[in-house]
Amino acid sequence: MGAVEEILDWSATKLAPWRQDALRRLAGAASLSGQDETELLNLIKEKAGFPLAAKPQAPTPLSKAHLASVASGSPLQIKGIRNVKNVNRLVPAAALSFTPNGMTIVYGRNGSGKSGFVRIFRTACRTRTDNPAKLKVLADVYGSSGGPQEAEIIVDLGGGDVVVPWTAGAPASEALLQVAVFDSNAAQLYVDGGNQIQFLPFGLALPHKLNELCLTLRDKLEAERKPITDQVALVTVAFETPRTTKAQTFYAGLNGKTTDAQIDAAATFSPDDEKRIDELTRILAANTASAADVTALSTWVKNLASESASLGQAFSDKQLDGYRNLKQQSIDARTAAGTKAADLFSSEPLPGVGGETWRRLWLAARDYSITDAYAGREFPVLRTPEATETCVLCQQPLSAEASDRMGRFQAFVSGSLAATADQAETAVTQAIASLPQVEIFASKDWATRLEQIRKRNAELADAVTSFKKEVEARRATALASLRTPETPPSPLAVAALVSPHGALQDLSTVLSAEADALAKADQSGERAKLETERAELADRKILAAGRDRVIKRRDLLKKDALYTAALAEVQTKGITQKANELVDTHLTKIVTDHFEFERKTLEITHLKVGLARKSGQTKAAFQTNPGTTLTKLTSEILSEGEQRALALAAFLTEIAVTEGAGPIVIDDPVSSLDRDRGLKVAARIVAEAHKRQVIVFTHDLIFFNDLCREADDLGVTTETIALFADSANAGKVDPAGVSWKGLSVTKRLARIRNDFSPLKKLHASSPSDYEFKVKHLYGRLRDSYERLVEEHIFCDVVRRGVDRIETQKLRLVHLSDALAIRFHDGMTKANTHSHDNPASETVSTPDPAAFESDLAFIEQLIADIKAESISAESRAEEPRPKRPRVVPRRYRARRGRE
Incomplete structure (x- = not known):
């Protein structure tokens, strides 16, 4: 239509x-x-008003504006996670809130639910883990709740809070790909899998993104092209023999640009061309074989003519009659001999003497006698007066009568009638042996040669075939006549035997002449010319018959050529080369230098592990190199702690070169690390919190304190969350925060002040309850004085529960007498009101104003101790005047004696 x-x-x-x-x-x-x-x-x-198809949008040229940084504007911030459902043992509707600027530390003991939240982040955000089994998030395997694993992640992209829904197994949100997650699974991949830069700076990522687009287009183009290529493979013209004719050359070069006129010119075939093919076929049919083949056929035909003449004579009607007569003569002679024997031996004990059966017996006995029984003596051996011989038949001594009978038998056998019969039978045996064999007619190549004769002379081939059958039948008749024990049958009326030997001789002569002519034709190249002409015409005939298929194939090739040209436009080799050049020029050194910086920061420069770029079509990657040829896996040569430190260095390198300042989520970064390196990791994470939002999950209370202390020193906003679990669920948030022993002095005082606030009203309404609770707060105040010794008086040089002494901080330690007295007074008062006092009430309970005064007292004491430490550090850095060297008295005496 x-x-x-x-x-x-x-x-x-x-x-x-x-x-x-x-x-x-x-x-x-x-x-x-x-x-x-x-x-x-x-x-x-x-x-x-026909609905017109929408015109394709005109392509927009690439301009500098399109290369604007994707990191422009406010970076993503994670505000919280809520409405968690069916994730591990997390409590239904579990939720966490995170500080958007600074660091959030989530502390919890083993099994408190930290891993459940980390697994959500690991599947929702950017992580090195790509194993589906590792990314799978389970429900409570021991619980009874059902349904999918779901949660809501609250983020701020600069325009207010946005809810990003998360479902286990669903594709991750593009926005959350700015968030990098580090956990134990990712750590192993950073060590052995290499540090892969998944988010390049946009200018460097553009070639890789272009490669992704090209690969997508290539797949679509190839999918569209496949039906066409499949049809091209089916729409073909089949030539009988592959050869370099014009028709086959034209067909092989067929393409989308071939015109109908060119096809018509190549596929022209007229009735005259058909006649010429028939003529060439007839000419070449007589010369299909080489000169040697024709010569061999000529010789074979000549031999067949000779055999035909021999067989025609041997099995003529006259010869067949002669074979019958010869057999009849032998039968008659033997009958005559048998008649005389009947007359001569009529009185013998047994009948049949002289007959054919008896004769065979006699001849067998003679052979036995002259060969075995009486070797060398004339048969039969008869009785003599000197000796009595043994009969060769009955194996008993010959009597006189038996000896006489054996003599008469021998006389009969050697008589004229019997001799005549023997001669006639011998003539029959010789006639059988002299019958000619049908050799050439029964040769293995008979069928092939007969077919060659038929191609030249079908009548002769039929005559030869008939002669073969007649000869075989006549030979069988001759054998039957000579071998029959009875009178031969009368001959049947059969057709006269006509030998084709004359025609075969003529054909042999023709073939010999043809072989000579063929040899001459081959030498002159005439045959090759005829064969070439016939091949050209035959292939052109096939091409003409398939003209419609040729045109259809041309149309398909035209479409296929368009796809070929389109696929050439989406090749990625040049783009990949340029991308690698850009990465090497603008990124490789940055990555390797930053990796070295991170290794120095974490003090793992003694490890010979480095980074090497390993890029593909759609990504640039940096793979860890173990620095040895003995293994390809870094994990096989590093300890657990070294692996974790190296993985952290690779992770921090990745986020450093990743465009933007997206948040990072870190789970138990100090697992397997020693104390010294754990402090360095804490300092490095806090330093990173100056640049981006950091969320840390840990079960290590000492590391938790290290993070808090480093954050306080660097002024990083820190929020802490305490998780706990009970027999029913995990992921519960303790409203009181992290346990008391995990708090610094400053946070302890803030907790005390916060807990004291409601006691002011209680002092007026229930003095007893007030006394009970304020006594507890004085105990907390006493704990704070004890922790003050570690943190501020000894400036963290020595801390309980830590297996190291930071001697480099001794320069900060200084406590004047006045401050020592103030500390003693404050500690004494805290002890007094926290211990059990006498019932005589000699120690009164401080009122709210007195308690607030005691809180202000310790806060001011801390401020003065800090000021004095700073002053002491400043004095330690001032150059000291040189003092004259004083030699001890004992050395002076020694020098005098010398």
Whole structure:
């Protein structure tokens, strides 16, 4: 259906009848006037209101504005996670809130639910873990709740809070890919899998993104192209023999640019061409074999003619009669001999003497006698007066009568009648042996040679075939006549035996002459010319018969060529090379230098592990190199602690070169690390919190304190969360925060002040309850004085529970007498009001004003101790005047004696 007809059919269902008639008249008039079809279509579409296909959007040239940094604007911040459902043992609707600027530390003992939240982040955000089994998030395997694992992650992209839904197994949100997650699974991949830069700076990522687009387009183009290539493979013209004829050369070079005129010229085949093929076929049919083959055939035909003449003579009618007569003579002679024997031996004890059966017995006895029994003596051996011999038949001594009988038998056998019969039978045996064999007619190549004869002379081939059958039948008749024990049968009326030897001799002569001519033709190249001409005509005939298929194949190749050109435009080799050049120029040194910086920061420079770029089509990667040829896996040569430190260095390198300042989530970073390196990790994480939002999950209370102390020293905003679990669920948030022993002095005082606030009203309403609770707060105050010794008096040089002494901080330690007395007074008062006092109430309970004064006292004491430590550090850094060397008295005496 043409485009005009399609529009008119559409109008039949959409327009009023009068408008349909108007359109048809318009189309008819325009068609009769020879109006261009494109103009006609546009006119009809305009009049009919036919829905026009949307024009493809014009491509927009790439400009500098398109290369703007994706990190421009406010970075993503994680505000919290809530409404957690069916994730591990986490309590239903579990939720956490995170400080958007600074660091959030989530502390909890083993099994408190930290891993459940980390697994959510690991599947929702960017992580090195890509194993589906590792990314799988389970429900409570021991619980009874059902349903999918779900949660809501609250983020701020600069325009307010946005809820990002998360479901286990669903694709991650593009926004959350700015968040990097580090945990134990990722640590192993950073060590052995290499540090892969998944988010390059946008300018460097552009070639890789272009490669991704090219690969996507290539897949789509190849999918669209496949039906066409499949049809090209099916729409073919099959030539009988592959050869370099013009027709086959044209067909092999067929392409989308081949015109119909070129196809017609190559596929032209006329009736005269058909006649010429038949003529060439007849000429070459007589010369299909080489000169040697024709010579061999000529010799074979000559031998067949000779055998035909021999067989024709041997099995003629006259010869067959002679074979029957010869057999009859032997039968008659033997009968005559048998008749005389009957007369001579009629009185013998047994009948049949002289007959054929008896004769065979006699001959066997003679052979036995002269060969075995009486070797060398004449048969038969008879009785003599001197000796009595043994009969060779009955194996008993010969009597006189038996000896006489044996003599008479021998006389009969050697008589004239018997001799005549023997001669006649010998003549029959010789006739059987002299019958000629059918050799050439029964040769292995008989069928092949007969077919060669038939191609030249079908009548001769039929005559030879008939002669073969007749000869075989006559030979069988001759054998039957000579071998029969009875009178031979009378001959049947058969056709006369006509030997083809004359015709075969003539053919042999012709073949010999043909072989000579063929040898001469081969030498002159005439045969090759004829074969070439016939091949050209035969292939052109096949091409002409398949002209429609050739045109269809040309059309398919034309479409395929368009896809080939399109696929050439999406090749990625050049883009990949340029991308690697850009990465090497602008990123490789940055990555390797930063990796070295991180290794120095974590004090693992003694490890010979480095980074090497390993890029692909759609990504640039930096893979860890173990620095030895003995293994490809870094994990096989590093301890657990070294692996974790190296993985942290790789992770921090990745986020450093990743565009933007997206948040990072770190789970138990100091697992397997020693104390010294744990402090360095804490300092490094806090330093990173100056640049981006950091969320840390840990079960290590000492590391928790290290993070808090480093954050206080660097002024990083820190929020702490304490998780705990009970027998029912995990992931519960302790409203009181982290346990008391995990708090610094400053946070302890803030907790005390916060807990004391409601006691002011209690002092007026229930003095007893007030006394009970304020006594507890004084105990907390006493704990704070004890912790003050570690943190501020000894400036963390020595801390309980820590297996190291930071001697480099001794320069900060200084405690004046006045401050020592103030400390003693404050500690004494805290002890007094926290211990059990006498019932005589000699020690009164401090009122709210007195307690607040005691809190202010310790806070001021801390401030003064800090000021004095700073002053002491400043004095330690001032250059000291040189003092004269004083030699001890004992050394002076020694020097005098010398």
